[in-house]
Amino acid sequence: MSEESGQRKKPSRRDRLTPEQMEQAIxxxxxxWPFMLAVAVFITLAGVEIxxxxxxxxxxxxxxxxIGWGLEYH
Amino acid sequence: xxxxxxxxxxxxxxxxxxxxxxxxxxxxxxxxxxIGVMYIVTAFFxxxxxxxxxxxxxxxxxxxxxxxxxxxxxxQVFTMHGTTMIFLFVxxxxxxxxxxxxxxxxxxxxxAYPRLNAFxxxxxxxxxxxxxxxFLFGQAPNAGWFSYAxxxxxxxxxxxxCTPGLNMDFWALGILMLGVSSIAGSLNFVVTILRLRxxxxxxxxxxxxxxxxxVTSFLLLFALPSVTAASILLLLDRHLGTHFFQAGAGxxxxxxxHLFWSFGHPEVYILILPAFGIISEVLPVFSRKPIFGYTxxxxxxxxxxxxSFTVWAHHxxxxxxxxxxxxxxxxxxxxxAIPTAVKIFNWIATVYGxxxxxxxxxxxxxxxxxxxxxxxxNGAALAVVPFDYQVTDTYFVVAHLHYVxxxxxxxxxxxxxxxxxxxxxxxxxxxxxxxxxxxxxLIGVNLTFFPMHILGLLxxxxxxxxxxxxxxxxxxxxLATIGAFIIAISIMVFLWNFIVTMRSGEKSGDDxxxxxxxxxxxxxxxxxxxFEVIPTVRSRRPFYDKKNPEIADWKTATH
Numbered sequence: 001m002s003e004e005s006g007q008r009k010k011p012s013r014r015d016r017l018t019p020e021q022m023e024q025a026i027x028x029x030x031x032x033w034p035f036m037l038a039v040a041v042f043i044t045l046a047g048v049e050i051x052x053x054x055x056x057x058x059x060x061x062x063x064x065x066x067i068g069w070g071l072e073y074h
Numbered sequence: 075x076x077x078x079x080x081x082x083x084x085x086x087x088x089x090x091x092x093x094x095x096x097x098x099x100x101x102x103x104x105x106x107x108x109i110g111v112m113y114i115v116t117a118f119f120x121x122x123x124x125x126x127x128x129x130x131x132x133x134x135x136x137x138x139x140x141x142x143x144x145x146x147x148x149x150q151v152f153t154m155h156g157t158t159m160i161f162l163f164v165x166x167x168x169x170x171x172x173x174x175x176x177x178x179x180x181x182x183x184x185x186a187y188p189r190l191n192a193f194x195x196x197x198x199x200x201x202x203x204x205x206x207x208x209f210l211f212g213q214a215p216n217a218g219w220f221s222y223a224x225x226x227x228x229x230x231x232x233x234x235x236c237t238p239g240l241n242m243d244f245w246a247l248g249i250l251m252l253g254v255s256s257i258a259g260s261l262n263f264v265v266t267i268l269r270l271r272x273x274x275x276x277x278x279x280x281x282x283x284x285x286x287x288x289v290t291s292f293l294l295l296f297a298l299p300s301v302t303a304a305s306i307l308l309l310l311d312r313h314l315g316t317h318f319f320q321a322g323a324g325x326x327x328x329x330x331x332h333l334f335w336s337f338g339h340p341e342v343y344i345l346i347l348p349a350f351g352i353i354s355e356v357l358p359v360f361s362r363k364p365i366f367g368y369t370x371x372x373x374x375x376x377x378x379x380x381x382s383f384t385v386w387a388h389h390x391x392x393x394x395x396x397x398x399x400x401x402x403x404x405x406x407x408x409x410x411a412i413p414t415a416v417k418i419f420n421w422i423a424t425v426y427g428x429x430x431x432x433x434x435x436x437x438x439x440x441x442x443x444x445x446x447x448x449x450x451x452n453g454a455a456l457a458v459v460p461f462d463y464q465v466t467d468t469y470f471v472v473a474h475l476h477y478v479x480x481x482x483x484x485x486x487x488x489x490x491x492x493x494x495x496x497x498x499x500x501x502x503x504x505x506x507x508x509x510x511x512x513x514x515x516l517i518g519v520n521l522t523f524f525p526m527h528i529l530g531l532l533x534x535x536x537x538x539x540x541x542x543x544x545x546x547x548x549x550x551x552x553l554a555t556i557g558a559f560i561i562a563i564s565i566m567v568f569l570w571n572f573i574v575t576m577r578s579g580e581k582s583g584d585d586x587x588x589x590x591x592x593x594x595x596x597x598x599x600x601x602x603x604x605f606e607v608i609p610t611v612r613s614r615r616p617f618y619d620k621k622n623p624e625i626a627d628w629k630t631a632t633h
Contacts, residue, residue: 021603030093030102034189038196041254042204045247049211049240069189 033069040065104188105602106173109195111498113170114491116199117163123206124158125565127151129558132522136555138543148539149216150241154206156219157245160345161252162202164483168348169194169259171490172287174498176263178593178600179281181272181609181616186265190258197255205248208241215245218537220338221308223319223330228312231322243312246305253302260291267291272592274611278372278633281591281614282365285372286351289379293340293347296383301337304330328393335386343382345479346446347375349486350417353439356489357421359589360436361428364627367420368614374413381410391459392466400459407457414450418443433587434508438489441516445481449474452527467537470530476523488515488568495575496582500598504579507571514564521557525550590615
């Protein structure tokens with residue numbers, strides 16, 4: 001391979017982070033909806049073992065968590 | 075003189091949001107590195123749980139007529155040992171390393187779907203808790219990790235009770251839950267690897283761990299549906315009165331075995347391929363050479379992936395398959411040894427002539443090759459149908475699978491822990507304690523599992539909770555139990571090493587191994603955004619190129 005073809009142009013602006021973008025990247029790395037949805041799935045399945053009412057509560061929480069996740073601003 | 079306004083004072087005493095507290099930061103994180111660490115810690119916790127279960131099994135079998143466990147307790151413990159080690163230790167552990175390392179290796183800032191990634195982790199945690207909560211009810215799964223129907227049905231027909239309790243409901247629901255996590259995780263890996271690679275990192279320049287993670291993710295996507303379907307059918311049989319697996323009512327017990335093993339054998343490669351990737355990263359760094367036969371190693375992984383879907387019925391030779399099916403599955407099982415051997419020859423060629431440094435990650439990598447070779451060879455023996463007839467469901471099979479999954483995967487996992495620990499924590503695990511850990515584990519593994527070959531040949535069936543004292547199995551069983559406790563001691567040495575290192579371990583710097591790949595081109599531990607500037611990739615060893623511009627690979631290599 002020639003030296004030229006191995007070379008790559010300077011990183012574009014998209015590839016380089018400004019300090020503000022770095023701060024944003026850190027703050028964006030948070031959401032409690034994945035945790036909430038996993039808890040809801042757990043309650044739903046545990047309900048199968050415990051009581052149908054628990055399944056209903058779990059299903060309700062599943063729906064809340066999915067909607068919350070979908071509407072979360074990111 | 076006052077220098078601050080009241081408003082400034084208020085802002086300085088603002089209460090932290092939940093996401094800014096220590097616990098909140100972990101619960102709410104969608105950073106692939108933190109999620110990777112959580113996967114690894116959780117998986118290691120379940121490794122300890124599964125290890126205690128293994129010790130209970132071995133203590134029960136140490137002497138004939140053992141009475142540490144009752145027969146039902148024994149069934150629960152060995153079933154949960156297998157289920158825990160496979161679904162709650164090895165799979166999450168390898169996913170954890172993939173999470174931490176893959177985006178760094180390919181020069182990405184995160185996984186493609188960070189929230190889905192976090193969801194996958196939490197489902198594993200709660201799935202694990204769900205499965206293990208069955209012990210609280212005294213009804214843990216008790217029919218082996220492959221849960222053969224109709225044993226797992228509530229009734230076996232004609233009013234005969236099989237497993238009427240909650241035991242197998244826990245298993246089926248737990249596997250469904252963990253399957254959701256695996257699907258989410260593997261989809262994420264596929265998209266991340268195919269779409270988020272740094273500019274210049276072509277498929278042929280990807281690190282081999284990334285290659286193996288990609289193949290594993292595809293295997294999961296294609297293999298999981300069959301066990302998911304099987305679990306749902308089992309639940310329907312148990313609760314809604316269907317009879318999918320009951321011959322007396324027109325069902326077919328072998329349907330379960332076909333569905334389970336068409337997942338179960340690709341699963342074996344799901345458990346070992348990432349370890350192949352780890353070894354392919356560690357060997358070149360500690361041999362100070364590029365990997366030998368990169369293309370062959372990468373594409374033999376793909377070949378193994380394809381072939382792994384063609385071998386499942388070698389688990390079922392003894393059920394009376396038609397002759398042509400036996401011939402087909404014996405042939406395909408033998409064939410899959412070829413790409414596996416290709417890898418082993420390339421690893422040996424990588425080390426050969428290298429400037430080998432026997433640091434702990436390298437010791438575990440070399441231990442992996444030796445142990446996995448034994449597991450591979452006795453696996454090839456099991457492909458021979460008449461021999462398989464003789465040792466089906468004996469301890470020979472137990473020896474084989476433990477040489478592959480413990481001698482292979484677990485050695486690979488420890489190689490990865492020692493190799494990437496400095497990147498995760500900024501500290502080097504103690505070398506001397508690491509060596510003690512390695513040698514104890516190597517001795518323990520061979521002492522535990524090698525005698526099982528002979529026990530199998532002597533006819534000791536697996537899954538029996540006790541045995542009579544006049545069968546010639548006593549000494550070999552005692553030896554295996556001693557070996558298991560030596561493994562336990564080696565794990566305690568590792569835990570001690572971990573504690574000592576986290577308290578006062580040597581600082582590692584960013585690149586303690588003088589490594590070749592991009593994850594080492596970041597701080598240790600890496601910043602949340604990984605790379606301030608997305609790196610430039612011109613060869614298979616981009617970080618080596620950066621450190622050695624005058625002899626960079628891209629000046630001479632043709633890939």
